[in-house]
Amino acid sequence: MNSKKGKFYTAGKFAEKAGVTLRTIRYYDKKDLLKPTEYSESGYRLYSNQDFAVLQKILTLKFMGFSLEEIKVVMKEESDKADFKHSLNIQRHAIERKMEHMSHILEAINETEQMLDSEDTLDWDKFILIIKAINLEKISAEQFKNAANLKDRINLHEKYSTNKQGWHRWMFERIPILKGAKILELGCGDGSFWLRNKDRLPEQCEITLTDISEGMIEDARNNLADLDKNFTFKVMDAQNITFGDSEFDIIIANHMIYYVQNREKVFSEVDRVLKSNGVFYAGTNGKKHMEELFNMVENFREKVTFSYIRKNHKFKLEDGKTQLEEWFYPVQLYCYKDSLKVTEVEPLMDYVLSAPGNLNEILNEKDFKELEELFRNIIENEGYMYITKDSGVLEAKKR
Known part of the structure; x- marks a missing residue:
């Protein structure tokens, strides 16, 4: 597309030419890092050749470890x-x-x-x-395990959940923490579990947060920096826990076991580093979790799938207890009652774009606009989009 101001590309063409996903372009637009040069009469985002230089800088600084907020500051301070x-x-x-x-x-x-x-x-x-x-x-x-995607998914739950207690605070209440306990969290993400419970963190406890992603650990460290508690942060694979035998009273794995390739290795390692009276808490989802949203998007276009979440989900509420009982006993399941009533389109789009799947390979810019319109029609007709939540925590005690 050409105009008096030069050549323009739709978001899809711009992403294709730059070798990035359409989701990346949309996300940087949302974060005010890479705004379209213009919009077409139909409302499509249009990018110019000059925008390739902007995108290059964003990707370079991101590769070097800069946060998006830091990138925004750097870009504002320097001339072209x-x-x-x-x-x-x-x-x-x-x-x-x-x-x-x-x-x-x-x-x-x-x-x-x-x-x-x-x-x-x-x-x-x-x-x-x-x-x-x-x-x-x-x-x-590996870019999947980054805090930006995780935040998009957490934000949908925090803003539109019908259970106003919130998952993190509910789960915290399932975990009796004694004074002076040693606690290990596997796959801590950005530290949200502890941040959401900052008003009731236990005294004199040693809390070690681990994640395989260095970016996640950095975000967790930043998010918890102002809390006057004894936090330790470590980049670590849950399949190879780098601590000695019988070190921890409590181990937490919140919605991460189903991402691990070798769950038996994780269970073996957890059993090894737990003290004799230690307890392992594993949060996970059931088969019905987010089913309305996933079904709608998968039916929207042929070949679109969230198979990584759905078909490859090997640690669910329905089968997690049986798996844990091979290593721990007794194992108790606690279910969290909740649902979503989403009244805005953008958070739904953010969620599906951040979830593991193949949307960016299958859908183009026109498809995304149609999907947005589909969500918008449901919300306008029903007042909200209802989505089932099916989550819980398994409490597994060392034998």
């Missing part, structure tokens, strides 16, 4: 030319850092190859070194 030059300079350093990391992987591969040629006995530590190096790069690049 200096801005672009600074972005290129940062990108150069980022690439140099990645090249250094890849050289470590290459070095490990070369050493292993030499070992295979010259030694009769295999040194398996060499293979482990390669795996660790590659996994470190994979984890660093």
Whole structure:
């Protein structure tokens, strides 16, 4: 599309040309980082060639670990030319850092190859070194486990839940915490569980928050910085808990077990680091959780799926108790009664775009506008969109 002001791209074409998802463009628009240059008469977002430089800077600073708020400040402070030059300079350093990391992987591969040629006995530590190096790069690049997506999903529940107590405060009341207890949280996310209960945190407790995502840990540390409590933060995989045997009185895993590839390894590790009278609390969802929303979006277009959440959900309210009883006893299920009555379209779109699925691969800008209109019609006709919530917590005591 061309005009007197130059060439313009729809959001979908702009995203395709830049090699990013449409969700990314929409999200940066929402955060006032990358606003459209213009809007078409039909209301479509239009972006110019100059917007590629803006997007490059956002992605570069994000890669370097800047928060979106920090990126916004940096972008406001610099002029266009200096801005672009600074972005290129940062990108150069980022690439140099990645090249250094890849050289470590290459070095490990070369050493292993030499070992295979010259030694009769295999040194398996060499293979482990390669795996660790590659996994470190994979984890660093993994964008799914970031706080922005998590916040979009949490915000929908906090704003439109019919149960005004809230999930985090309800779950906290299921966990009797004694003075001086040692507590470990697996998959802590951005620390919301503790932030929502800041007015009743236990005295003299040692609370260790862990997550496989370094970005999540950084957000949790920032969110809890003003609380006068003994928090420790650690990047850690729940499948490989780096603590000694019998260290913790309480271990919490809030809506994260179903993301783990090897649940048995997690249960084994939890059992190992729990004290003899320790308790493991695992929050999860049931089959009916968010079913109205997921069904509607999956039926909206062929091949759209939330299979990562639905079909691949291997730790549900319906089967979680049986799985835990292989390692712990007794196991008690507590169900949380709640639902959603959503009265706005944008939070629904934010939720489905942040949830694991293939929307960004299947839907284009026109589809997203039609989906928004579908949500809008339901809300206008019914007053709200009703969505079932099916959540609970499993209390598992060490045998």
